Amino acid sequence: MLQTLLPILIFAALAVGAAGAVRRIRLWRQGRRTPMRWHRLVLMPKRYLNDLHHVVARDKAIAHTHVATAGGFVAAMALALVVHGFGWRNPILGGLLLAASLCMFIGALAVNRRRIDPPAKLSKGPWQRLSKSLLAYSVGMFLVSLPLVGVAPTVLGGGVLALILLALVAWGLAEMLIGMGWGGPMKHAFAGTFHLAFHRRPERFDDQHRDVAHDVHRGSRSTALFPLDLTAKTLGVEKPADFQWEQLLGFDACVQCGRCQNVCPAYAAGQPLNPKKLIQDMVVGMAGGSDARYAGSGYPGIEVGKHHGGPTDAIVPQLVEAQTLWACTTCRACVEECPMMIEHVDAIVDMRRFITLERGETPEKGAAAIDNLIATDNPGGLDNASRLDWAADLDIPRIQQRPEGVDVLLWLGDGAFDMRNQRTLRSLVKILRAAEVDFAVLGDEERDSGDVARRLGDEATFQRLAERNIATLSRYRFQRIVTADPHSFHVLGREYGAFGGDYVVKHHSTFIAELFDAGRLSVKAAEPGETVTYHDPCYLGRYNGEFAAPRQVLAALGVEVAEMERSGYRSRCCGGGGGAALSDVPGKARIPDMRMEDVRETGATTVAVACPQCTAMLEGVVEPRPQVKDLAELVAAALAEPAAAPTARNSTEAPEEVPA
Amino acid sequence: MTQPERSASAAGEARVVALVSSGRHPVSGRAGRAREDARAVEMGLALAGASLHLAHAGDAEDAALPEYLGMFHGLEGAGGPGELSLLPMAAGDDAVPLLANWLEAYGANLVLTGQRAECGEGSGLLPYLLAERLGWAVATGVAAIEHYAGDRVTVLQALPQGQRRRLEVRLPCLLCVDGVAPMPRQSAFGPSRRGRVEAVANVTAEPDTLQAAWQWQPARARPKRLKVVKSTNARDRFKAAAAKSSASGGQVLTDLSPEEAAEKLIDYLRRERILTAPSGE
Ligand code: SF4
Numbered sequence: 001m002l003q004t005l006l007p008i009l010i011f012a013a014l015a016v017g018a019a020g021a022v023r024r025i026r027l028w029r030q031g032r033r034t035p036m037r038w039h040r041l042v043l044m045p046k047r048y049l050n051d052l053h054h055v056v057a058r059d060k061a062i063a064h065t066h067v068a069t070a071g072g073f074v075a076a077m078a079l080a081l082v083v084h085g086f087g088w089r090n091p092i093l094g095g096l097l098l099a100a101s102l103c104m105f106i107g108a109l110a111v112n113r114r115r116i117d118p119p120a121k122l123s124k125g126p127w128q129r130l131s132k133s134l135l136a137y138s139v140g141m142f143l144v145s146l147p148l149v150g151v152a153p154t155v156l157g158g159g160v161l162a163l164i165l166l167a168l169v170a171w172g173l174a175e176m177l178i179g180m181g182w183g184g185p186m187k188h189a190f191a192g193t194f195h196l197a198f199h200r201r202p203e204r205f206d207d208q209h210r211d212v213a214h215d216v217h218r219g220s221r222s223t224a225l226f227p228l229d230l231t232a233k234t235l236g237v238e239k240p241a242d243f244q245w246e247q248l249l250g251f252d253a254c255v256q257c258g259r260c261q262n263v264c265p266a267y268a269a270g271q272p273l274n275p276k277k278l279i280q281d282m283v284v285g286m287a288g289g290s291d292a293r294y295a296g297s298g299y300p301g302i303e304v305g306k307h308h309g310g311p312t313d314a315i316v317p318q319l320v321e322a323q324t325l326w327a328c329t330t331c332r333a334c335v336e337e338c339p340m341m342i343e344h345v346d347a348i349v350d351m352r353r354f355i356t357l358e359r360g361e362t363p364e365k366g367a368a369a370i371d372n373l374i375a376t377d378n379p380g381g382l383d384n385a386s387r388l389d390w391a392a393d394l395d396i397p398r399i400q401q402r403p404e405g406v407d408v409l410l411w412l413g414d415g416a417f418d419m420r421n422q423r424t425l426r427s428l429v430k431i432l433r434a435a436e437v438d439f440a441v442l443g444d445e446e447r448d449s450g451d452v453a454r455r456l457g458d459e460a461t462f463q464r465l466a467e468r469n470i471a472t473l474s475r476y477r478f479q480r481i482v483t484a485d486p487h488s489f490h491v492l493g494r495e496y497g498a499f500g501g502d503y504v505v506k507h508h509s510t511f512i513a514e515l516f517d518a519g520r521l522s523v524k525a526a527e528p529g530e531t532v533t534y535h536d537p538c539y540l541g542r543y544n545g546e547f548a549a550p551r552q553v554l555a556a557l558g559v560e561v562a563e564m565e566r567s568g569y570r571s572r573c574c575g576g577g578g579g580a581a582l583s584d585v586p587g588k589a590r591i592p593d594m595r596m597e598d599v600r601e602t603g604a605t606t607v608a609v610a611c612p613q614c615t616a617m618l619e620g621v622v623e624p625r626p627q628v629k630d631l632a633e634l635v636a637a638a639l640a641e642p643a644a645a646p647t648a649r650n651s652t653e654a655p656e657e658v659p660a
Numbered sequence: 661m662t663q664p665e666r667s668a669s670a671a672g673e674a675r676v677v678a679l680v681s682s683g684r685h686p687v688s689g690r691a692g693r694a695r696e697d698a699r700a701v702e703m704g705l706a707l708a709g710a711s712l713h714l715a716h717a718g719d720a721e722d723a724a725l726p727e728y729l730g731m732f733h734g735l736e737g738a739g740g741p742g743e744l745s746l747l748p749m750a751a752g753d754d755a756v757p758l759l760a761n762w763l764e765a766y767g768a769n770l771v772l773t774g775q776r777a778e779c780g781e782g783s784g785l786l787p788y789l790l791a792e793r794l795g796w797a798v799a800t801g802v803a804a805i806e807h808y809a810g811d812r813v814t815v816l817q818a819l820p821q822g823q824r825r826r827l828e829v830r831l832p833c834l835l836c837v838d839g840v841a842p843m844p845r846q847s848a849f850g851p852s853r854r855g856r857v858e859a860v861a862n863v864t865a866e867p868d869t870l871q872a873a874w875q876w877q878p879a880r881a882r883p884k885r886l887k888v889v890k891s892t893n894a895r896d897r898f899k900a901a902a903a904k905s906s907a908s909g910g911q912v913l914t915d916l917s918p919e920e921a922a923e924k925l926i927d928y929l930r931r932e933r934i935l936t937a938p939s940g941e
């Protein structure tokens with residue numbers, strides 16, 4: 001009986017699953033089409049085994065569980081197809097099938113253990129069922145295959161037991177094969193396979209990436225936003241079908257593991273954003289329906305089950321509230337953690353683009369900043385000629401007076417208008433002078449890099465600023481650009497390339513570390529006893545892979561860094577990126593307060609920062625709290641007074657540490 | 661923001677026009693939406709939706725025009741692209757006859773605009789000259805339109821220190837929108853790109869001969885009158901510093917004949933040395 005029914009079961013499940021898969025592919029292809037590159041499918045195994053596993057392996061237990069379960073299943077399925085499906089009942093194959101099933105069974109046990117009291121980040125519902133289905137499949141397949149190696153052939157030959165076994169196998173097949181095609185939890189394997197092959201950012205998997213630094217940190221291999229064609233019919237994403245089809249495919253690959261939810265600063269602050277739910281909402285939109293079947297954590301403060309969507313229905317507000325999109329700081333923590341390599345930030349910015357460019361509904365302060373950028377080239381609406389007011393007594397050389405070119409073009413960023421950041425800039429100038437760096441500034445010809453406009457979705461203003469800055473830069477000669485602002489650093493270094501601006505851009509931490517390496521800076525020994533911690537800015541670390549230089553600088557100063565639990569690529573955002581400080585979506589806590597709590601846990605009395613935005617956000621935390629110092633300030637304070645430095649002016653020294 | 665009431669009959673035949681000018685950013689001097697004109701457009705959009713029509717006399721390339729058209733979003737119904745009629749003229753030409761002729765030809769019955777331009781002459785006289793020429797009513801300092809029906813419109817006029825006066829104005833009329841009117845909506849790139857600027861054919865602008873004869877000189881800031889508060893009490897000093905300079909010491913003159921009133925005004929202007937009188941002081 002088994003020998004007649006098993007092949008029928010297997011082929012029926014395959015056929016039904018395949019029909020579902022075809023339908024699923026149609027769902028993905030509702031998105032904007034790009035040319036199909038079928039040959040990319042061959043890239044899949046490497047991307048799966050190497051790149052994806054790299055992320056999964058951050059949690060060793062899960063990685064092992066997944067290897068056992070998934071590896072066991074793939075092998076058991078392939079062998080079952082040969083042995084039971086085509087009836088090649090070879091004892092060796094049978095033995096292998098048993099081994100594979102056993103392996104899968106062990107994995108499934110671990111899955112079930114985790115599911116007894118699942119952590120909050122996991123989804124329940126069908127995912128809870130999947131753990132049982134894995135057991136059913138592995139046990140069923142194991143037992144029906146025993147006769148192949150000659151064990152217990154008679155008991156399993158017929159009768160009730162055989163029926164029960166068949167039911168187990170059928171259950172397993174239904175979950176594993178039919179569910180895979182028809183949107184059950186196993187869909188992730190099928191969608192994930194294609195997603196890895198057709199990923200919109202192939203650079204993420206490119207081990208020969210031109211920038212070696214990025215190979216140390218794979219997450220920063222491809223972080224520039226995609227330019228938007230401003231002549232397109234509608235700008236940005238209004239409905240799910242406006243996404244590129246690879247993006248829809250990517251959303252469908254989500255395994256609802258909740259790693260993104262766990263690291264999202266907005267979610268932790270009780271703001272109405274949860275990257276995992278957002279991705280699931282995109283799936284709901286793509287397939288049509290309501291979010292009532294979602295079995296995980298929702299957006300804080302927003303009830304699950306009240307929203308619905310369809311592929312050609314507007315996303316905001318029926319499916320996702322605008323507040324959800326504006327709460328994101330674009331910190332990329334979710335993208336960094338996602339084992340399925342899903343690009344949350346791209347999706348969020350795509351939807352913001354529609355709201356800003358087509359609907360004109362940027363949050364009020366964000367819209368004001370954009371208007372200012374259009375009128376005055378800086379988000380504060382200030383006179384651009386006052387960009388250098390803080391340096392009136394420093395006699396900083398202008399690049400306009402140096403037609404022969406300079407080594408370093410110092411890019412000031414909009415921090416130049418902020419009194420707190422002006423102290424950092426003054427420190428940086430002091431350092432550059434102490435190291436006798438040949439530098440100059442653009443002065444009032446410098447414009448905002450366009451970072452905030454771009455993250456708020458105003459690609460038009462961003463591109464205008466980018467084009468103007470690139471035109472300005474093309475008039476002058478310099479070896480490299482150095483900036484104390486990671487946002488300018490990222491935009492100039494990685495996003496201007498698409499508009500014809502290719503520069504060597506260095507963050508001041510990298511540059512100062514190089515000065516130390518070259519022996520061009522000498523510092524006094526640090527006072528012992530002070531505990532310092534370092535906060536990695538998102539746009540320096542996760543976006544650009546620079547984790548080492550700031551720590552090198554601190555080491556050169558002789559301070560030991562007490563690392564926070566979340567540091568390096570897992571650093572928690574200060575809350576100031578992506579225009580989130582402007583949209584200021586209410587939550588239960590403030591993100592900088594939570595970050596300051598992280599700082600306090602290390603017992604540090606000083607937190608070293610490397611970004612004007614982080615400085616502002618962290619200094620906004622009420623006292624008493626550890627003091628916030630930019631790396632440049634720490635270095636400048638420790639500089640051994642160079643006796644022979646011709647440029648050190650008295651006036652530049654004294655007022656440095658006096659708070660404004 | 662409360663939507664103005666509007667009777668069904670009026671909505672159909674409403675020909676609402678907003679006159680827009682090229683604004684100047686107070687810091688950078690870049691062309692953009694003028695603050696009051698943008699509020700006039702906002703008021704027009706709230707009243708007439710996408711059927712609001714814009715008009716501008718000047719340069720077709722002005723950067724401010726797409727910004728106004730970018731406000732045509734979030735409107736009821738289909739909300740087609742915004743339309744702007746452009747009356748081409750040079751900076752030294754007289755906009756009044758152009759606009760007056762066009763408004764008549766277009767059949768406008770409610771015209772919204774700011775109180776004064778942010779560049780050029782900026783005298784704030786244009787609405788009055790237009791109204792005079794067309795024989796229409798004109799109301800300035802409009803903060804809100806409350807009711808719009810049939811042949812009249814009820815508006816709230818802004819007075820100093822937050823006071824409001826309700827006015828009923830006969831149509832057709834010109835309303836000059838005050839800076840206290842509701843904030844204009846964001847200008848979005850998509851609608852601005854779709855908006856249409858149509859140059860009106862067969863208009864010939866004539867030079868503003870009056871203006872050409874003027875003598876121009878840079879403005880000089882008039883010194884502010886300070887009220888020095890001698891008090892050792894911080895609270896009093898603060899109150900004095902924070903107090904709005906209200907027009908104190910003025911007098912309300914009622915029941916005067918036009919001649920007497922004119923006499924009083926001329927006296928006042930002489931005292932303030934705004935008029936230098938041939939007859940001396
Ligand atoms: S988006 Fe990625 S990290 Fe988030 S739940 Fe899905 S698979 Fe996990």
Ligand code: SF4
Nearest residue numbers: 264328329331332334
């Ligand atoms: S980028 Fe940061 S804030 Fe935005 S969803 Fe991801 S984790 Fe949350």
